[in-house]
């Protein structure tokens with residue numbers, strides 16, 4: 001084998017040093033096996049998404065634009081940095097360290113199994129993994145690998161030393177620890193292999209660019225490891241590192257590491273208006289078909305949502321319902337749904353998705369606790385859309401008559417009187433009585449701005465004072481505005497959030513009629 005030298009000496013390293021032809025063949029066999037297992041797992045996951053229902057909103061329009069936008073979001077780690085500098089740095093180090101090592105390994109593969117093969121077939125086998133390229137490659141790999149180790153160290157410190165409580169929950173399992181420790185062993189194992197090789201090959205001067213490996217080699221020499229011993233140890237070190245790496249590749253689609261793919265896909269397919277807009281209920285849907293009745297009702301994007309969850313707990317840490325002691329943890333809801341879906345897919349027993357009585361996947365009290373504030377969605381680094389899924393479950397509760405009594409009463413008030421206070425409709429404009437000017441009636445005269453006052457400023461005494469102050473400001477500022485008086489109705493937002501889609505539609509129609 002002839003290397004193209006760029007610096008006058010053989011500046012490179014032998015890729016399968018001391019592995020031998022049989023070992024090399026075995027490695028390729030295992031690598032192919034790992035890739036097949038990986039691809040099958042990925043295929044299985046995505047095949048499952050295709051069994052989900054159509055999503056209510058376009059998710060794949062302008063796909064190139066979506067991918068670029070997601071790459072910016074994910075690449076910058078902006079969501080991870082959001083209110084968490086430590087978490088942002090940790091994730092950025094791990095992600096970019098991992099990606100660099102992955103790209104570096106791929107480049108090496110291209111040299112070994114592409115460039116060398118082709119040049120060999122054309123006459124003289126050559127490699128670009130030499131000279132200046134090799135030096136730059138080694139420097140970048142060592143530097144980014146170092147960041148990778150630092151990031152993983154930060155993750156381990158936060159999880160096991162600080163025991164950050166948002167990382168621990170009902171769904172914390174072996175895979176969480178296995179994921180971070182496997183990466184850590186991979187990263188440190190790579191340096192160990194490098195250090196053993198540098199020591200065994202007598203500290204070639206150009207290898208100083210691999211500064212971490214060089215340091216490891218020095219350390220080993222200090223503790224008495226000779227070059228001969230390093231040479232003897234090298235195959236074992238190389239094989240353990242390689243087997244761990246191949247095992248990790250095969251494991252990716254079957255556990256938490258899959259978030260490396262699913263989270264990115266989730267960000268690509270995000271709905272910028274998620275939660276602010278909700279899917280409607282099909283006009284021909286019967287009562288038994290409204291909301292989540294089973295996993296078959298979940299859209300492919302909702303299934304992807306569940307798989308994208310990294311269990312980071314950011315959503316739970318900002319949830320006001322959880323903070324106030326209500327039985328709601330948004331992370332657990334997403335992961336409960338995922339666990340149930342996986343159990344059904346594996347032939348497990350079916351049950352109701354949401355119901356009262358504690359026998360369903362999600363309890364009615366849990367869903368009733370959600371205030372639809374969307375803080376969980378704002379905090380989620382991978383754009384999981386909790387609220388639309390929660391609304392589907394609330395719709396199911398409504399349809400099955402399991403709505404909380406107080407909420408039911410309020411719904412009846414809104415249905416009967418058009419407001420959540422249960423006060424007569426004719427009293428809606430009473431707040432204007434104390435003003436010494438008449439608030440323009442938008443029903444009788446054309447106005448530039450229609451002021452939708454809302455239930456609270458119309459009926460609640462304290463808020464009525466606010467409404468009067470605002471009207472006075474409008475009056476003095478000469479704003480051309482008007483209100484709808486008795487024809488205004490509850491806006492229907494909260495009605496819709498608690499799952500009363502029919503009442504919401506009625507209110508929306510009434511309000512639109514009044515606007516027109």
Ligand code: SF4
Nearest residue numbers: 319370371373374376
């Ligand atoms: S939308 Fe619901 S689950 Fe999410 S943070 Fe608000 S209250 Fe909690």
Ligand code: SF4
Nearest residue numbers: 309310312313315380
């Ligand atoms: S839903 Fe999002 S924020 Fe919540 S644990 Fe999962 S990834 Fe983290």
